[in-house]
Amino acid sequence: MADSGLLIVVSGPSGAGKGTICDALRKQFPNIHYSISMTTRKPRQGEVDGVNYYFASKDKFESLLEQDAFLEHAKVYDHYYGTPKDYVYRLLGEGKHVMLEIDIQGAMQVKEKYPQGVFIYIVPPSKEVLEKRLRGRHTDTDDVIAGRLAKARAELDWIAQYDYVIVNDDLDKAVHAAASILEAEQCRAARNTQCIANIKSMYQ
Numbered sequence: 001m002a003d004s005g006l007l008i009v010v011s012g013p014s015g016a017g018k019g020t021i022c023d024a025l026r027k028q029f030p031n032i033h034y035s036i037s038m039t040t041r042k043p044r045q046g047e048v049d050g051v052n053y054y055f056a057s058k059d060k061f062e063s064l065l066e067q068d069a070f071l072e073h074a075k076v077y078d079h080y081y082g083t084p085k086d087y088v089y090r091l092l093g094e095g096k097h098v099m100l101e102i103d104i105q106g107a108m109q110v111k112e113k114y115p116q117g118v119f120i121y122i123v124p125p126s127k128e129v130l131e132k133r134l135r136g137r138h139t140d141t142d143d144v145i146a147g148r149l150a151k152a153r154a155e156l157d158w159i160a161q162y163d164y165v166i167v168n169d170d171l172d173k174a175v176h177a178a179a180s181i182l183e184a185e186q187c188r189a190a191r192n193t194q195c196i197a198n199i200k201s202m203y204q
Ligand code: 5GP
Pocket: 037, 038, 041, 072, 073, 074, 076, 081, 082, 083, 101, 102, 103, 105, 106, 107
């Protein structure tokens, strides 16, 4: 077993296919656990506290922030979102992989605190494809779509900060690439010092 689980951080613009790729990875790697974020926004219909998010008041969130309880946090659309630190570290210590699907601001904070994480950016193959996917959802107005495309453009400058970039022009290939990354990361010698020590001890 590796010394610790992998902290897998996945980012990319909405419409890139992150969610679908992450769900497929979870099926292939039963050891992957999603981290449940805390947020100050109200639950949407069907959302359950402790399943989709931990829903909290602004006061509670700010008090936890003061106690340094988050691995990363961000304010998105006037609401706080954060990744509870203790939960993530506990799972990693138990050898479980933890997957965070978070935006770039959050990912850069995680990189600062936990550089041995695996940072993956999912990008659509072109602006046209991204726009088509966003329009195909029929959930956003033209203004919202224009905003998402501008944000996607601005974020391109940050991709170099990630360890891996996956162009999602074919879902099966993208999932295969992501799974290969995780397989390789699990085999890194630096992540398997205990295993190496055990093997060495057999030769004594
Ligand atoms: P929603 O309110 O639609 O569930 O999420 C709004 C945005 O917040 C999404 O872009 C989502 O990725 C981001 N988000 C959700 N949880 C976290 C978190 O723990 N940290 C950060 N940085 N962003 C988050």
